Amino acid sequence: MELFEEIDSIKKDLPKVKSVSKEVNKIELNIYQKISIVIFLICVFLGIFFGNLFPSCGASYEVYSNYCETTEFNVSLMIGIWFASFIVCLLFFALGHIIGLLSSIDNHLSKK
Numbered sequence: 001m002e003l004f005e006e007i008d009s010i011k012k013d014l015p016k017v018k019s020v021s022k023e024v025n026k027i028e029l030n031i032y033q034k035i036s037i038v039i040f041l042i043c044v045f046l047g048i049f050f051g052n053l054f055p056s057c058g059a060s061y062e063v064y065s066n067y068c069e070t071t072e073f074n075v076s077l078m079i080g081i082w083f084a085s086f087i088v089c090l091l092f093f094a095l096g097h098i099i100g101l102l103s104s105i106d107n108h109l110s111k112k
Contacts, residue, residue: 030103032096036089043085051078 029037055071 036092040089047081
């Protein structure tokens with residue numbers, strides 16, 4: 001029975017929903033993270049714009065013809081722009097997160 005008594009003395013209660021929500025709400029985005037979110041949103045609209053600006057040939061395109069009879073929305077260009085902007089903005093967001101962590105470590109060490 002000593003093992004169970006030790007477990008009872010060591011165990012902690014699970015955190016309440018209010019305390020968890022307070023911890024989540026304390027997270028603040030720094031300028032790098034805000035810029036990366038704005039750039040990603042701009043690139044989403046640019047992907048749609050360039051997909052429409054540079055259309056691809058339709059299914060009725062002949063191999064030896066220089067003229068497209070019908071054009072379609074260029075989905076592959078749009079997805080390519082979205083993917084590239086997601087990777088770049090993700091790296092920029094991660095850089096901002098690393099800078100935020102380093103500044104919080106610096107603030108913590110300077111208080112001692």
